[in-house]
Amino acid sequence: MLRIAVVGSGPSGVYTAQALVGQPLVPGVLVDVLDRLPCPYGLVRYGVAPDHEKIKSLQNTLRSVLEHDQVRFLGNVEIGAHGLTPERLLGLYHAVVYCVGAARDRRLGIPGEDLAGSHSATDFVSWYSAHPDAAPAGFGLGARSVVVIGVGNVAVDVARVLARGAEDLRPTDVPHPALGALAGSAVRDVHMVGRRGPSQAKFTTKELRELGALPTAEVRVEPADLALDPAYASDPGTVRPPAAGASQALAAVNRRNVEVVRGWAALPGRGRERRIHLRFFLRPVELLGAGGRVTAVRFERTAPDERGGVRGTGTYEEIEAALVLRAVGYRGVPIEGLPFDGTTGTVPHLAGRVLRHGVASPGEYVAGWIKRGPTGVIGTNRACAKETVVSLIADAPSLSARRITADPLDALRAAGHLPVEWPGWLAIEDAEAALGASLGRRSVKIPDWDGLLKAARGERGPSRP
Template sequence: MSVDEDPGPPSTVPPLRVAVVGAGPAGIYAAEALTRQQEVPVAVDLIDRLPTPFGLVRHGIAPDHPKMRAIRDTLHRALDHPRVRFVGNVEIGRDLSCAELHGAVDAVVYTYGAALDRQLAIPGEELPGSLAATELVAWYTGHPDADRPKVEAALAGARSVVVIGVGNVALDVARVLARTPEELEPTDMPQHVLDALAAAPVRSVTVLGRRGPAHATFTTQELRELDELAGATVLVDPADLELDPAAQERADADRVVHRNLAVLHEWAGHALEAGRTPVRLRFYSRPVRVLGTDRVTGIEVERTVVDEDGRASGTGEVEVLPADLVVRSVGYRGSGLPELPLDERRGVVPNEGGRVLRDGRPAPGEYVAGWIKRGPTGVVGTNKHDARETIAVLLEDVAAGVVRPGRGGVDDLVSELRARGADPVLLSDWRAIDAAEVALGATRGRARTTLHEWDALLAAVREAAARAG
């Protein structure tokens, strides 16, 4: 599309040409680490399947978290570096194979994350009205691949919602579903999302954890935000907060767990007020099966006990919770790319300190960072250290002669992609999308409204190009 991006001024020393696959936080931090080092000149192509950067910051962090989503302003500085070129709307495996990409540049860093959901593997999980958190999150953040009909059909009859999981994503889902329309109106959610959430008949939300509160993985900040909802009350059973010696030891040793328990104890005295939506946090509850014929009508859960090693087992005590919508939030896993190895059990690319392993040996010039390297752990900032670790080993390989600047066989990756019929979106094109979202938001008094369809995103680029002549 636009051709004004330049990877940098010419130099008598060939730059190290690196392709980073994935323009989320891990990829952007990798690009930043490459441009900040002084050992070797670099030119970085930051490739993403979407025409927009920022990955899970744009399509993972809940839109009612504007301060957390503002981290993209910080990430944008790396995109503005003259030695970094954003190359969106390019899919590895469709527009270029891994082997072709590796042959075109000197090194490749894969940072495309772990976007697939993990399943519960229980009967009824595939019934209409049963969703993965990844599906719901993609929908309310305006991801262009979101399955809008499936999610909106599930929401349409959802009075009682059960969310399975006790991590930050589960709390995000519970919080968004329990918010009032007035609370969500200022966010950058697409208008159809706001309309569907306002029309959804949600009257109760229950969050289930199969182990006790000492084993929950949410952060204290996310937890506290549940108690700030305008029309909801958080309810906790005091009996769930009675810890056995092993759980108490865990709480004493971990400051986050200790703070979380303090918050939960504050809420144990809450009573439901008329007209408010109850958000119940239930621990020691394992889903056994999802009930229903044509769609979800309930979920069967079994009471659990947790041993000193943190393993949960069933007690045989079973009850049925009414549910019109069940959302599983039990983790993410990575997927493979054609020609790239994948550890199917862990959902990561096999690697050693960031070096991709093929048949147990480091593959020269191939690296990973972020979730596809270590699994879906940590917060956004965790990716900065992770990316720096990977770039450090890449530079070690350059110093050792394993990776050589000038080895790549393509003069310019964007020109090669265009010659193949691809339509890469560059940084000025992304700015056109950004401006279109801001303008759309202004029509309703918001700072921004997310464009959620592929056609709309690419139309914003074409319209900007037409105006520029």
């Protein structure tokens, strides 16, 4: 029998647990899925936009794994500087798999980035997703013009939430304070800006098309921006890269993105209440401000270079904005006691085995974004988890040589930890359903640590909405 700890209850952690209990070579494996939060599901709960109910329904699949009789959920357990050390954790289990994702956003590294009104899209998503670490005060939605820097799915989600009417979000689980702030929003123009063209943007076509389906908003595209993109000016089925002499087929998703944007560029304005401006070939160089607050973003016009990237042209443009959200990617965060590659933002590994000074560390493994970087979609984590589990099971004979007789849960409690087990999470679900009913809505997320932990203990009574 192997006792395995999986740190992180998002898709990569749960898929790792599923692969561990599903493999036939060590049928008696027991898996504890640990999480710093008292709630499971990771970015599916706290990163997927509230109006994406089909994606959020993935929680049902993850739930079935966490309810498996060989799997145990232990929330409210922190690993690292302020919690249990990796060394101490490994002493409680035969092996530990870290699936902690990439929690930090990337910065732009330009002047003015720290002005008031400049935020990461990660923080904005955490706010409208009711993450208990999110700032409760919210964001400056009194701004009429907002700039979202980035052209990936996170940028699309943020732009859509800003442009969507609050009544459309009322049936979702968005926290009540955020719903109220969005209802009073003065935002009328959302500028989503990328430094390259639509053929190189990272959003998926389904997400992109949703911008054009908003009932109270319209999408506007500058034809002059698109004219710089070789795939826009030519047949989108093929594109001749400047550095290559032969035609090269454009990937299907990129081709569809170009076609969608091309269609929007041909549409006349419809005079709707809000506007989403898709801008391309603009690189942010400075956030401008007055009185310590951001007032505009200065961009340099870019153009395709001969290497498939872009170069600056020396021409500049300013877009007025009192709120700026950067959505330029995620980065892994080091866990004290684990090796970390600061260049890639990942834990060094070989087929999932953690490497310390170039040598595999017995019993320590990684999966998910902390293993490979913030790439791929949710489903990518399945294959990633499987590779790690194959390595772990191959190591099982040496791992099982260590005798572990005590239940790790008893050791955690003895060390002063107060794990939230599965019944505690179910109590949180019940409390959120009750909160929603009291507000005339469906289930509404509890947005603060105190409320979540009280709910986990079954303490009823008023909870901050």
